[in-house]
Amino acid sequence: MTNRATATIHGWLLLLPAMACLALFTHWPAVASFIDSFMSTPRARRPARFVGLDNYEQMLADPIFWKAMANNLWFAMGTIPASIALALLMAVWVNDRIAGRTLVRMAYFTPTILPMIAVANIWLFFFTPQYGLLEQIVGAFGGRSTNWLGSQDTALYAVTIVAIWKEAGFFMIFYLAALQAIPPSLGEAAAIEGASRWTFFRRVQFPLLMPTTLFVLINAVINAFRMVDHIFVMTRGGPDNATTLLLFYIYQVGFGFWDTAYAAALTCVLLALLALVAFVQYGWLERRTHYQ
């Protein structure tokens, strides 16, 4: 055997464990879901058979699917810009030399390390009517009592706020790291030129942070479609599907109704949606991003 062939085999052998894991737990399930989405749900006496686009037609006629899509878009529009803006603000602030900086950084990061289920249970009591924390604050200012999670008008906002609170600290860490990588000489130069704090941020810091922003944005988009843990605890999709997000609905169809074929079709739509967004982000935004 030649040296080159040995090297090739070595290379492949080294790749094999990771590849096998990826293929078995990521690629194969995705492909299997895609195939299953064209089949009927297997029942004990009726094995799965090919049904073509039936599941997708069912989806188009399913009002709850459309509701979940709309909810998810609002949820994404609420969480993505707000959590990124908040993360940037917090990062710029704790990047300065202020007293108790470590403590503030830790405080901002805490929501990220708490398990979502525990967090959701705490927020459940914040939102509780009458004696919940939010009610007590509103009540102290003479406001009216609101059933935050129990009303179709406010439930989606309530779960969106929890998501923002949970995510902002995580994104802050990336911004903080990026800010510290910016050479101090730039700040000194700006100071000599007499640039204001805002101009320095807008003209220097923010453009240099673009690669981080892109990375954070992609994560935020994925999370907007992936974060549903708190829905289970806080609303279970209610009232009347007002907080049903796409992934929550997939779980409900798959493991509540055991309609695995329809759940597979829904999963494909979610995958396609995420792929499209990632494509746009990489293809379009990346060209406008300045890498050092």
Added chain:
Amino acid sequence: MDRREFLGGTAAIAGSLAMARPALAQSAELSFFYPVAVGGPITKLIDAYAAGFEKENPGIKVKPIYAGTYQETIVKALTAHKSGTPPVLSVLLSTDMFTLIDEEAIVPFDPFIKTEDDKKWLSSFFPGFMENSQTGGKTWGIPFQRSTVVLYWNKELFKEAGLDPEKPPKTWAEQLEFAQKLTKRDAAGNTSQWGIQIPSSGFPYWLFQGLTTQAGAILANAAGDKTDYANPGVVEALQYWVDLAQKHKVHPPGIVEWGTTPRDFFEKKVAMMWTTTGNLTNVRANAKFPFGVAVLPAGKKPGSPTGGGNFYLSKKASPAEQEAAFKFVRWITTPERAAQWSADTGYVAVTPAAYETEAMKKYVADFPQALVARDQLPTAVAELSTHENQRVTKALNDGLQAALTGTKQPGPAMADAQAEAERILKSYR
């Protein structure tokens, strides 16, 4: 290799491993999934039962596996069934019976009922609990941790409002009248204390079934293939519930969270609440005021649904394992143990005989409220259960929540729910 083959292969390997073990140890191992749905040291109690059973039956090893909530437990049990190695025995919702039959995941208990003694045992349960356990002339589940909906009231607040603290409301009219007296509003129009609270998050259909039974309607047939959501009685029941909040303003508006309802009661934010008997022990431990427990007020008639979990036998288990599981089920449902289980958890004891035992008599002498659930059983009906149960009940839940949050009128909301249920169930008839 396709996925089914792959799963089959895994199952075969797992199966051969499982079979190899008893041959060596000369004993049947009994895996047993159970959920925890109420407060209290349930896992410790179950472990103690398993140990007690093993002592009396040296050939059998019981392996209880805590599997989360009811929902998580059925997900795990059915996933295990589909991959080939399900638990021999599981405690799942009584309403999951049709789903489990449709998945061919369970076997009926009938083949194990051989002797006269067995027959006597099977007929010893409260008939109200058996309604959700039998269909098509077969018994598919054995009642274990069962409950029903009751009314809890705060005697202190009754006294403050000038009501007799020993008299709970007996009818819908009284319930409304009492609730009006018990609702406190400040000058700005904010409510500081509600008269009554019926939780509506998660599974509003269960509590709603109390109202519909009282209005004389039955939500689904015994075969589980037809619902009657648009029945005038059902709409009347929903109108009563909606009116409590929107017209009379004695019930909090919007959706009332199931989980925080007992807490609202402890905080005196509500004077009367509807919730499960499974909360008895919880309320007894945490209410800092005298409280009463009563059967639900009657509409046209009294009534409540039953609820909770049954034992199910896995179809894929070996006959020896099934036999061992049956033995365990018989053992744990004897009157003495059923009584102890009821006293420890607050669940309703599943047989009338359990209420005649010494342990139970001692418990209720000290805590007479525990008898209310039993007294309600003669008027109790089967919990709503159909084929594709979760999907069909979700249609009702969505309609109820739409009406309670004011986006739909009760009539159209129930008509929509019925249309959706009809679409799903058509193929089962």
